[in-house]
Amino acid sequence: MEMVKIRKIPRRKKMKVGHTLFVAGMLALVCFTALPMVAMICRAFMPLDELYLYPPRIIVRKPTLSNFADLLTSLSASEVPFSRYIFNSLFTTGVTVFLSIFVCCAGAYGLAKFKPRGSTTIFAIITAALMFSSYVTQIPNYLIVTELGLVNSYWALILPKVAVAYNFFLVKQFAEQLPNSILEAARIDGSGEFGTFWKIAMPLLKPAWSTLAVFSFVSNWNDYFSALVYINKDAMKTLPLALQTLAGGAGVVARSGSVGAATLLTTLPTIIVFCIMRGRVMQTMTYSGIKS
């Protein structure tokens, strides 16, 4: 008994010291990763003279709301109501995310579970597509969109971003692990192929696609490049593009304060979506439920 006690106490102490050290180290790393976020928030409240200090400062000393006031002035000067931009962004991002998840999940499921002839070719195309930046195909895509008569429409912002190779690749990695036995069981119980996919495979793939939903929401929401290319009507602009143009863009010194405010405003929705979905993404990412 004595022996056990003597051995136990120092070990626990050692554990405690190790644990505190570990937490301290992690917190230091966290401070560090939080830096861009802190910098962004501070920039939105920074007065102009602090923005152009050298050496640059991250933390704001004299916070001010004048940046937001400036932004509001330039917003009210424009003809299109602000709510229109919010709607544009929400609508195109929402539809893109939904369609992309449906198309990619259906495709990945079909490819992984049926393995039809030609599936190796399709997978080769996917792996090739993974490596292409959208910038290479931007010019031809612009021509295609023009030819389809989609310029200045919501579809121009949605359709090119539905069949995304990375989404397909990610879902396929998960779909490979779907146990065939469950799918067989559903078929034997008389479920049609689409029913099997919708009612059995989709819920099991939820970890994959709910994560995908967040990723693709963030990237589509932040993407102002395609809106810049396909949209030239003010009323059809998305929020990030509208805010950046209203604030005068990156180069204008006098308005760089309102650029900071605009950036904070455009980033807020992604943060909110992430906070709502956080639990689901993080926890369901453990795809132990799928593993047989």
Next chain:
Amino acid sequence: MNREKEKKKQKFMTMERRRVMEAYMFISPWIIGTAVFFVYAIFSSIKLSFSEIVQLKGFVMEWVGLANYEHILVYDINFMPIFTEVVIDTIINTPLTLVFSLIIAMLINRPNAGRGFFRTCFFLPVLLGSGYVMQQLLQIDATGSVGVGIALPSLLQGILGETFSGVIQAFLDRITLILWKSGVQIILFLAGLQGISSSLYEAAKCDGATQWESFWKITLPMISPIILLNFVYTMVMYFTSSDNALVAYILDQVFTSKDFARGAAMGWVYFLFAFVMCGIVFAAARGLSKDKEA
């Protein structure tokens, strides 16, 4: 007997065909989307890179052969230096990112370590993505260093001397960038780590394996699919991120100088390289998994 066999065969064939049909029913939306916005676009981009635009209205093109490529590789004084710089950066950053994110994922994965909080914090920079904020942060210092990263204390700088501390500072800057960009990788690794059943570790422990051994014999093999996924993801992320100097140069070439053909050719030189790199990774992964099976 023979007829019966034939009948069976026929039935099997139709079943087979039906399954193929069903499979393609699922895949077809994706195929259509890819065919229009990827395959077709790729081919027109190839054609564009071999041509010269005679008339911008209606995109009238004239075949010029390899002239665009020749111009980029031989005459353009900016392209090659930027290209090599980006390539070296990617080759250094990708493995570093993987190692760092795996270490962080394993640290977070330890029991009662405030998992949820840390996970969220490490993912936060991803939300800012390659957006405007990131770009501003990266350009914040005119000297070219990140400026807001881990800085060497000036005392240490004095001791180490200028060249040496410069090297260390460059390394620290790199790590700063890597930490900001590895949110997705950390999460994917975490998912992989939590998918490993704890009974494996217990069994290994009973057999007298140290933690170090069970890392190499259990953790690494079990998450090898995630490593491949992460490797490709990371490499592509570095190749295509908008704060990449070469992508910026190509975009400038296309949208500022309106030199579409040369921009397309540059894109092709660049992405052929990315293609080769990813091909090597896939081949290596396949070779490794075959080794394991054998």
